[in-house]
Amino acid sequence: MLKTSGLVDLTELKMYVNGEWKAAQNGETFSVINPSTGKVVAKVPNGGRQETQQAIAAAEQAFKSWSKLTAMERAKYLLKLHELMHEYKHELAEIMSLEMGKPFTEAEGEVDFAASYLQWFAEEGRRIYGETIPASAANKRLMVIRQPIGVVAAITPWNFPLAMMTRKVGPAMVAGCTSIVKPAKQSPISAIAFGKLVEMAGVPAGVVSIVTGNAGPISDEIFENPIVRKISFTGSTEVGKMLVTKSAHQLKRLSLELGGHAPFIVFEDADLEEAAAGAVASKFRNTGQTCVCANRIYVHRSVIEKFSEIFVEKVQSLKVGNSIDPSVQVGPLVSKDGLEKVEEHVHDALSKGARLLCGGQRVSGELADGLFYEPTVLAGVNTDMLITSEETFGPVAPIIPFDTEEEVIEHANSTEYGLAAYFYTQNISRAVRVSEALEFGIIGMNDAIPTVAQAPFGGMKESGVGREGGHQGLDEYLEEKYISMGF
Template sequence: MLTTESLVEFEQMKMFIDGEWKDAENTNTISVVNPSTGKTIGQIPNGGRSETRNAIEAAERAFKMWSNLTANERGDYLLKLRDLMHDNKQQLAEIMSMEMGKPFSEGQGEVVYAASFLAWFAEEGRRIYGETIPASSTNKRLIVTRQPVGVVAAITPWNFPLAMMTRKLGPALAAGCTGIVKPAKQSPISALAFAKLAELAGIPKGVINVVTGESGPIADEIFENKTVRKISFTGSTEIGKLLVSKSAAQLKRLSLELGGHAPFIVFEDADLELAATGAVASKYRNTGQTCVCANRVYVHRSVMERFSEILIQKVKELKVGNSLESGVQVGPLVSKEGLSKVEEHVKDALEKGARLLCGGRRMDGELADGNFYEPTVLTDVNRTMLVTREETFGPVAPLIPFDSEEEVLSEANDTDYGLAAYFYTENLSRAIRVSEALEFGIIGMNDAVPAVPQAPFGGMKESGIGREGGHQGLDEYLEDKFISLSFQTKK
């Protein structure tokens, strides 16, 4: 069994290009800071256009060989990489905790989740089916084949640095594509550790390349280089719109998983204990820094008081602290800017009439050096407040009362976002009505964590284009080719 004692050397981190570990050509570096302590944990190369071009060229050279492998052969590589992720779960979780503040137990869960995409697409890649179509004449045969799109680029976010990478690379590699990964500068070390595992798995050089550095120059090369045929990006809607504009010059294929503003609806017939448990799981996972977390918690007025009591009790029991500390459930915000945004949203809500039920302040004492904010619950929240219109991206749950199904559906859908929505009810008729009426790509009905590798993940409206996961995720990396074959029949 392949394992490694140290996936990365924090003092000498390098990019992974064409099967080799390389510094930036200009030797410049970027500091990676632990948000739990405020201390620098290492330096990554600040690569730019030249390094990105080299990585793209390496992927292009590797494409013919990789795409010519059988689906079984590519799948076997992915399964070997999956096994290595499991073997190194603890170290990968530690890296995530140090670089972006994910609680260690959550980090372990992310490793398992990330590895599951490799397993799913290793199998799904064996089922890339073409088709034959009945022809309109006897001397023709109509055939549709499916081929890999070519060299791809994955631009990944900091909040799920491993899972978002495998959710993109899994289907890309299974389809026969090769490519490059540009990780977020807040959490690049996970991507470098993943590249090390790819090397240990024996994946041929050039198939996977990791370029670290500032986004601007790297993205410019990706979008202007004609070799790159497909780009998958996870990040903010604001940046996603810019990337759509940049893709227009070459009509590059895009998958965009963008921002969200998820409603979480608790109807009067809901199991309140189950709903409160789900609200905590959705809202405070990864310190509220997920694109699918509950942003607006709508509670039927008749059960607001009881639901609030149950929720507050559960929130107060959450353990906050250094993400590597045993038992910690809520870690730091990823940056000072993120912490300031949370403070601004809470202050704005309180000034406009909201009441604080628990939390509501930056944490001090032994946590003062980190970006910590107390898990917070607000009530008497209304539509004038920032928390109801913008992603807070932090551990703040705003409670909003409602009186009818029609009212809450109108409120829930009144957003430019359409990524995820949640609701709790024990009424089957209502479950069907509400799940069909909500204008969101992912619906959790009595389920606060619906995402799985075998189902499509993506949004409506300004929350994105395309889907990741499921067979739909594989479709994003394939081109359909129609072949009309004409032949002579015997006279």
């Protein structure tokens, strides 16, 4: 059972709007289902336009005073939130495991990761520098200052419900912006729990509001309300393109972190043990439900048999089970649709000549009520198969042979996505060449988990616009104002 220690009451969850806890005005709720068991975790308010309007109005009012605080004053609130996230780490991890199926130990890691963004941006907010420009006349002085953009909306995904929220709300807060958070319907309890921490940290009312409910009406209000100046969205490329169209009517600033189809390249000179361990970490993290996980594993033909043997042994050792169990490494898929897509990709690959090295079916027995699929490795994969062009978002690893560096770079880049790519080599010259040739925003060279708070995260091509994390993530919430002063 969930031990909330007063953090949240699962029997009476409410939205956090303008410093108050509120039910939906229409009284409606929706159910959050535990994908490990198929049972209802809790009922959450099904808010809509009215609640979103209230949150936006509160954010506009709060912006007047919040934006006037010094960066150090705002940073104190972020550091308090950072402290509280660590204090309630166990409870927050349990919530994630129950609502969206993240393995518990991994969920604890996400709490640490999410908190690291609050700490980083609290420190980085003190370095929002302007500049002076040499004037072309003796009676002028030219300067550039940077100011908060205003009210922002954060639309967060279910697969990293806390980290994606702090990665957006953290820089917005320290920049002087106020925020409305719309969490995914699969993982709203994490957002509500974060709202509780915001309250406990003493953050002024209206600076952060949490609105839960169907995406349509909430999104419509966010995009149509002129008070909202900027939207940060993490989700699919398909939805991202729709949001670009919606934003055009008011030219709202967007940050979009969208889909991926990451190549993972193992060259003939790689440390195969290290590469196989990295591939497992990247591919099966969060049950393969990450936008940066390895989707296509390219292995040099001369080492493909040895690599596959090592890789399969590691995959078969992964423990599958109820996500709340601390010993489990692979949990359920988040939804029935996600499970069916995994099955479709495996069936399509096998029908076109791929071979199963392990896995390949739903998990039965005592886990049959959950949305579990066996960790799966496919050999003999070619470009005619769906899995080489569509994001699987599940625990399936396709292995593809290659012969030359030029060939594998061409195949790796042959996608509309450009979020993350990985490669393993011990050759320094190749490391430089391949890093520069891959058309992806994030490169993991002998590193399967490259994401950190102090570095920019984002993609090229159809994987998004803008960056999160690093000083670049703070820039997204600031406007530059040029001042020419005559005297």
